[in-house]
Amino acid sequence: MSDIKHHLTDQLLMAYSAGTLPEAFDLIVAAHLSMCDACRAAAESFDATGGALIDDLASADLSDDSFAATMRLIEDAPMLTAPKPRKKGVLPAPVQDFVGGDLESVKWRSIGMGVKQAIIPTEKDATARLLYIPAGCAVPDHGHRGTELTLVLQGAFQDETDHFGPGDIEVADEDLFHTPVADIGEDCICLAATDAPLRFRSLLPRLAQPFLRI
Amino acid sequence: MEHLDISENGLPAHAKRRVMGADMRPQSPKGSRVPDAKIQSTQDWADHILRIRTKDQAAFKELFAHFAPRVKGFLIKSGADEALAEECTQEVMATIWRKAEMFDPSRAAVSTWIYTIARNRKIDMLRKRRRPEPEDLPWGPEAEPDAEDTFSMQQETQRLGEAIRALPEKQRQLVEKAYFGDLSHSEIAEETGLPLGTIKSRIRLALDRLRHQMK
Ligand SMILES: [Zn+2]
Numbered sequence: 001m002s003d004i005k006h007h008l009t010d011q012l013l014m015a016y017s018a019g020t021l022p023e024a025f026d027l028i029v030a031a032h033l034s035m036c037d038a039c040r041a042a043a044e045s046f047d048a049t050g051g052a053l054i055d056d057l058a059s060a061d062l063s064d065d066s067f068a069a070t071m072r073l074i075e076d077a078p079m080l081t082a083p084k085p086r087k088k089g090v091l092p093a094p095v096q097d098f099v100g101g102d103l104e105s106v107k108w109r110s111i112g113m114g115v116k117q118a119i120i121p122t123e124k125d126a127t128a129r130l131l132y133i134p135a136g137c138a139v140p141d142h143g144h145r146g147t148e149l150t151l152v153l154q155g156a157f158q159d160e161t162d163h164f165g166p167g168d169i170e171v172a173d174e175d176l177f178h179t180p181v182a183d184i185g186e187d188c189i190c191l192a193a194t195d196a197p198l199r200f201r202s203l204l205p206r207l208a209q210p211f212l213r214i
Numbered sequence: 215m216e217h218l219d220i221s222e223n224g225l226p227a228h229a230k231r232r233v234m235g236a237d238m239r240p241q242s243p244k245g246s247r248v249p250d251a252k253i254q255s256t257q258d259w260a261d262h263i264l265r266i267r268t269k270d271q272a273a274f275k276e277l278f279a280h281f282a283p284r285v286k287g288f289l290i291k292s293g294a295d296e297a298l299a300e301e302c303t304q305e306v307m308a309t310i311w312r313k314a315e316m317f318d319p320s321r322a323a324v325s326t327w328i329y330t331i332a333r334n335r336k337i338d339m340l341r342k343r344r345r346p347e348p349e350d351l352p353w354g355p356e357a358e359p360d361a362e363d364t365f366s367m368q369q370e371t372q373r374l375g376e377a378i379r380a381l382p383e384k385q386r387q388l389v390e391k392a393y394f395g396d397l398s399h400s401e402i403a404e405e406t407g408l409p410l411g412t413i414k415s416r417i418r419l420a421l422d423r424l425r426h427q428m429k
Pocket residue numbers: 004006007008032036037038039040
């Protein structure tokens with residue numbers, strides 16, 4: 001997919017490589033990397049940075065038995081091979097792992113005006129959810145206290161900042177109150193992750209007319 | 215957004231050469247590309263993994279002697295106590311043996327690959343969960359890594375290591391902390407007493423410099 005215009009930031013890529021992100025963020029980063037070769041290459045260069053650092057690291061003393069104990073572990077265990085590639089679907093492989101399958105396995109719950117969501121269970125330090133926005137509809141206007149990442153898996157949406165198509169990821173900080181509106185023509189499915197609970201501006205979601213591109 | 219193009223998975227099939235031998239360098243490198251001693255050593259570790267694929271214990275013992283103490287140091291820095299670090303180090307090293315078939319020297323240096331295995335074990339150890347991984351790129355055991363790609367990947371990684379070593383001490387420490395301290399950026403700020411914006415821009419600067427030196 002070479003049409004991706006909105007990518008991960010270096011900070012997210014480095015934190016993913018360092019293994020310091022909340023699980024929900026790890027998931028959305030892994031999902032974007034599954035769709036974006038450019039970010040995958042960057043992520044691997046951050047892994048190379050980790051490798052270079054570890055190569056320079058001060059050694060710790062091993063126990064006397066260390067090598068022999070490792071060989072015993074090896075004797076007891078089979079060789080590992082790469083897992084079979086999973087069936088291509090709307091959901092990238094790491095998301096399928098969490099959901100237990102592709103779209104048909106998602107248990108949607110309506111959040112009003114045709115918009116549906118499904119929370120993906122992760123550690124509690126951040127939240128991941130799938131969003132289903134019918135063509136032409138808007139997600140309830142909301143802001144958030146922390147960082148919110150939104151990855152388009154199918155269709156496209158427009159918000160106050162830009163237009164986002166398949167594979168694009170929006171990185172929104174807490175200053176952005178936004179109203180994503182799905183393009184006409186195809187229902188939009190997104191994966192969103194946020195590290196703080198969402199604040200909805202009003203309980204009654206409304207259509208954001210100015211952003212409907214009819 | 216400029217990215218390093220390192221996920222490129224080899225040349226067309228007709229351009230590929232078998233590289234299962236002990237020496238994976240191209241037989242006749244382009245131009246006057248003579249590997250220096252350090253590139254040679256990075257290359258050596260890739261050769262070691264290929265030998266481990268054939269269950270060569272001597273190769274594994276050498277690799278173990280170099281990497282196991284570093285992996286253990288990494289796990290201790292990440293917050294494991296001595297006993298847990300020792301146990302996890304043995305598991306990481308055993309995983310290296312068991313996954314030797316899956317190592318692609320045209321895509322990563324051995325230190326990079328070992329780092330990812332140790333990092334994943336760290337997440338497992340500290341957070342009791344697995345790290346979501348991106349979808350595998352479509353390559354199987356039948357797709358032999360290209361010798362030319364392998365050589366340049368090992369060389370680039372070597373240069374990255376040199377670039378990191380050449381960073382000013384302060385920048386180096388910050389990058390190291392971000393990787394090994396299990397600290398978020400805001401936690402780094404608390405630890406050093408520096409404002410967050412300064413930390414972020416310093417890390418960005420360090421990464422920028424790394425990238426430029428990689429070109
Ligand atoms: Zn990207």
